[in-house]
Amino acid sequence: MKDFNAILLHKQLLYLRETQYSIHEEVYSSNSIKIPIHFAFGHEAIALAVASSLGPRDKLLLSHRNIHYHLALGASKEELLAEYSLQMSRISGRRLGSMNLDYPSKGAIYTSNILANNLSVATGVAYAATIKNEKSITWCVTGDGAIEEGSFYESLVLASAINSPVIYLVENNRWSLASEISERRKEIRLDSLSKSLGLNYFSFSGNNVYNYANILKKIRENQLPAVIEVNLKTLGGYEIASGTGVRHVNYHAGQVRSGILKPGIIEESNSDPCWVSTNELVDLEATR
């Protein structure tokens, strides 16, 4: 069973990567799409794990970087390109472009490009489920930039006070635009903060989609409200000259300048969930 699930997730992971890559190539070869797209190379494992953990009535609230979740929920390349071209598709059909793109039929009911905007909305969505006696939870995806906003703290305080069935999932790539955490603030200890406010805290790292999915299902069952910090790397960054040396700059949005765009489209490191998953399958094969 583990083999089957691991193989399935691995195939889906590769689909996410290949489709993202294909969309990227199409967008920047034709230059016909003008809206900004925040690609998520390297973020696929958590998106796929969340999508595979969603209950039938669960809700998902996304942020500006959302392509990996839409693909994990079942969107096709053609549908996403249609949305990015402000054409109608079955995904949203609202001409929302990229950064506000939702997918209501799959539970992704709200997406905001305003940093931390979706946290309080998710708290309300989750509380509404409680009021309606629905057996569902609300997942809210945000990033390490948004946890610097006051609304992040406020939402945690409120969710804890009213016991909202919500998971705040922080994709921590350590960057905000071209500023690394150390360049803009001190470390924020989300474990301490969450626990002090009465929320459960979980830290994910390693990019193993199979493990992520298993742990998420357990958290979903009985450990809410919760904060999950997912440590990951956004692939596709680039190097620039800085003083006498070279400085790495994170990929943020638009066209990828280097790194991931090479033959095979998989980075041979544990920062790449596709590489991790490939090795996982090799190990499985070896133990047979």
Next chain:
Amino acid sequence: MNLFHNECPTSSEYINVALRDYLASKKRSVFFGQNVISGSRVSGLGAQVEELSTVTCVNAPNSENTLFGFGFGMAMSGVDCIYLMKQHDFSLLGFDHLVNTRRLMLNRKPTSTFLIVMVVVDSGYEGPQSNLNNLDDLHSISGIKVNLIGDSLSVHHCFSKDMDFCEIIAVSQNSLKRPIQKADKGEIINGFNCESIVDILQDSNPILINFGLSTELFENTSETLKLQRFVFHSVRQVTINKQDNLNFAEKIATANRKIVVFDSSKSRNKVSEGFCLELEKKGISPLYLTRDDEDSWMRVSHDKFTVNEDLLNDYLLEPTRGKTKC
């Protein structure tokens, strides 16, 4: 059954009954805000709401920005809710949601309602907070319909009509403890509460129009004019909406009409200005009574809006009119 403790209920008592009736009409709802079910609540508003079995009350933490998003989230998910807040200036912290979240939600045509009831502190003693007594700015930026409670008819209008999925109801702190102004015979035309549009159109008596929340000065001035045996029509703004203003101006702008416009807002952005311009386009030069001393807005002192009565009398008596502002 008399729902009030006495024959002359205060504004807060009157609003509370309407608020409870509104919530009781919902299958389920959430009533939330800071201190909404503790102590004196929010200037006495919200009394006994927790006794309604279909209402969940949430005494919320002091997280104003998040409380706006919280309300939109519930409305998005099919739960009607009311956010009762004091003071009006807290809304500054929620502008992201009032502007961005609301507009994103409009695309989905939500069926549940998020109602924001805000107390506007306007005694003058609150300092900078009472500098913000103007709802026109909020309406202009957010596009949300803003309802102003000034008398009994406006209370019923606010709570009983078909609502947009998000609306604001603003009440004046100054008026909450005063007896509610009864306006049983009035009608709402294009967001204005007047005794009867038919009566207005039948004669050419002057019309006094009050914009904004502050009603005390308007009422005092009206009483003074009545004592001087002036005959006039009295009109109040009930909802802030630019198009409503233009439509109403179009309706009442008949030849040789004298119109006095009051606006005690402390803002450079007033929809009443557009109203006056529209009247002027129709050949009417209104007397526009508005605040002209911006420096005084920020002072901690009793909030006064003094009308130059000589100017007002001259305007009403003078057969030929000119553009006037004081």
